[in-house]
Structures are given as structure tokens and as C-alpha cells.
Amino acid sequence: MKLKTLKTVKIKFLISCFSIFSFLSCNQQREQKIEQSVNVQPEIALDLVDLQSKNKLGKDTVVTIAKDPVYHKTKKYHAANALLLLKNEIDLSKVDIKNTLIVFECIDGYKPEMSLELFLKTNPFLAFKDVDAPKGSNWEKIIKNGNEMNADPFYLVYTSAPTKNQEYKWPYNVIKFHFESKNKNIEALQPKDDEKALKGFALFQKQCITCHAINGIGGEMGPELNYPKSVTEYWKETELVDYIVDPASFRNKVKMPTLGITKQESKEIVDYLKYMSKNKKI
Known part of the structure; x- marks a missing residue:
């Protein structure tokens, strides 16, 4: 009887230890999950039109x-x-801040972006009315590529930034600010195994992504270039290269500006687009 009692006590002790260990282990897992959820930064967006309607833009x-x-x-x-x-x-x-981009969403889908760190070092202002506008209007008309438009509702300007430095963005028709990770586009769109396509990717990031998306990532002012059909699948390659260099030579009053891209650079962009045509995902 004593032997059976001793065995029973040992078994109960082991079960008790196992229960305590399981409880602690589960708690640690829960704590890790909670900690991870706290460290995950949600996407940040500011709706400027909404803030204006609530008189929250700040001093005029x-x-x-x-x-x-x-x-x-x-x-x-x-x-x-x-x-x-x-x-x-x-x-x-x-x-x-060092690893975040500020993206400026415009009415027409244009989405220029710049380093948040750089933005915070400048003197940016959100303009909402042109002092020189004609009576009854908020803005003097903008004439661009033969098209007439205004800057409504907001135009981002700087009092101390160089106007010719492309790192600084001066978008008009702005409606929202977004914060995004610098690595977001690189992880999704950068070629993994093609040095030739990498050159075109760098050019695409610099010149094209503010207006055009690939696999749903990028601007919406111009057409999506990869999904469901890549532009390389329905354009002749030689004509696509020439179009990127000089869009106005193909279309009257074209929205796409002449960006100063050389023919060699255009070929590299097309090489990247051809690479991405084999990597469709949305």
C-alpha cells in the first residue's frame, strides 16, 4: 500500500509540474504575440480634406x-x-523616420513620394488658396502640356527647398499623406536574380512609379503596366522604348511628360518590364 501511495504521489507531482510548465509556456507565447502586435506599426494616413472640414489644418x-x-x-x-x-x-x-517614406496621394492617382527624414528637415506648407487667384476662384489656372487645370484642394510647397532638386516633391491636387516603409516597394518589385533588370528597376523607381503601378504597387495616374497583361505583351518593343523617351511624339496633349530619359535608359526600363511580365502577382 505504501509503495502504491508513493507512486501515486510521484505521478500527481509530475502532472502538476507539467501543468505549471504548460501554463508558463502558454503565457510566454501570449506575451510574445502581444509584444509583436505592439511592435507592428499600422499604416498611417492623413485625410487632408477631412482635416480641413474639421478646421484642423492649423493657422492660416x-x-x-x-x-x-x-x-x-x-x-x-x-x-x-x-x-x-x-x-x-x-x-x-x-x-x-529613417526608414519611412511620405507618399502624397493626388486626386488623379499620382503618388509622388520622398524620404520622411528629408521632409521633416524642410519647411513645407500645405497651400489651399492662391493669393493671386481671379475673383471667385481659389487658384490661378495651371497650363501643362496644353491642358488647363488648378491646384485644388491642396498644393505642397516649400519656402526653403531647391526647386530643381528632384528629391523634393511639389504635388498639387493633394488629398492625403501616407507613411510607408522604404522597403515595401523594393521587397515586392526588385528583381532577385537578374542584374540587367536591376538597372531598369532603379530607373523605374526614380522616374515611373509615381504614376504607374506594377502588380498593383505604385501610382494610379497612368495605367498599370504588368497586370493582367504587361505593356510589353501588346506594345512593339522598339516603339515602347521610343515612347518612354518622347511621349509627345506619339500622342497629342499626352499626360505623360518628357522626363529626359535617354534611349539606353529606356531600353533598361523595358528590360525590367519584360522581367516583371514573368512575375505577375496582385
Whole structure:
């Protein structure tokens, strides 16, 4: 009887230890999951039109822009300080600033982007009215490639940024700010095993992705270039190369600007598009 009792006690002890171990292990797993969920940064977006409707843009300030890159002359605007707006709406201490892009979403699908770190070092303003606009209008007309338009609802301007430096973006018709990881597009769109296509990818990132998407990633002002059919599957390659160099030679009042891309660079972009035609995913 004593032997049976001892065995029973040992078994109960082992079961108890196993239960405690299981409980601690489960708790550790839960804690890890909670910690991971806290460390995952959700996508951040600011709806500028909504903020304006709630009078949350900030103080109305008149700013002067010398050599405005859109109007090509000195301009004055009613504007809100874009840095103060960001700091009021977002806790930047929780953002990995060095590895984040700020993306400017426009009405027509144009999505230029720049380094958030660079943006925070500039003096950006969100212009919402042109001081020189004709009576009854918020903006002086913009004439671009024979097309007439205005900057409504917002035009992003800087009082101390070089107008010819392409790292600084001056989009108009802006409706939202988005924060995205710098690695997001690279992980999804960068060729993994083709040095030739890599050159075209670098050019595409610099010149094309603000207007065009590949596999659903990129701007929406121009057509998606890879899905469901790649542009390389229905354009003649030689004509596609020439079109990228000089769009206006193919279409009257074309929206796509002449970007200063050389024929060799255009061929490299087309090589990248051909590579991606074999890597469709959406």
C-alpha cells in the first residue's frame, strides 16, 4: 500500500509540474504575440480634406515662393504649416523616420513620394488658396502640356527647398499623406536574380512609379503596366522604348511628360518590364 501511495504521489507531482510548465509556456507565447502586435506599426494616413472640414489644418499663414516650379514665377499662397500638422496628428516618436517614406496621394492617382527624414528637415506648407487667384476662384489656372487645370484642394510647397532638386516633391491636387516603409516597394518589385533588370528597376523607381503601378504597387495616374497583361505583351518593343523617351511624339496633349530619359535608359526600363511580365502577382 505504501509503495502504491508513493507512486501515486510521484505521478500527481509530475502532472502538476507539467501543468505549471504548460501554463508558463502558454503565457510566454501570449506575451510574445502581444509584444509583436505592439511592435507592428499600422499604416498611417492623413485625410487632408477631412482635416480641413474639421478646421484642423492649423493657422492660416501667407507664404511667398520664389520661382515656383509649377507656375514658373514668384507666387503667394494661403497655407498651413505641414510640419505642425503632422506633429499634431501623429506621434512621430513611434515612427521609424529613417526608414519611412511620405507618399502624397493626388486626386488623379499620382503618388509622388520622398524620404520622411528629408521632409521633416524642410519647411513645407500645405497651400489651399492662391493669393493671386481671379475673383471667385481659389487658384490661378495651371497650363501643362496644353491642358488647363488648378491646384485644388491642396498644393505642397516649400519656402526653403531647391526647386530643381528632384528629391523634393511639389504635388498639387493633394488629398492625403501616407507613411510607408522604404522597403515595401523594393521587397515586392526588385528583381532577385537578374542584374540587367536591376538597372531598369532603379530607373523605374526614380522616374515611373509615381504614376504607374506594377502588380498593383505604385501610382494610379497612368495605367498599370504588368497586370493582367504587361505593356510589353501588346506594345512593339522598339516603339515602347521610343515612347518612354518622347511621349509627345506619339500622342497629342499626352499626360505623360518628357522626363529626359535617354534611349539606353529606356531600353533598361523595358528590360525590367519584360522581367516583371514573368512575375505577375496582385
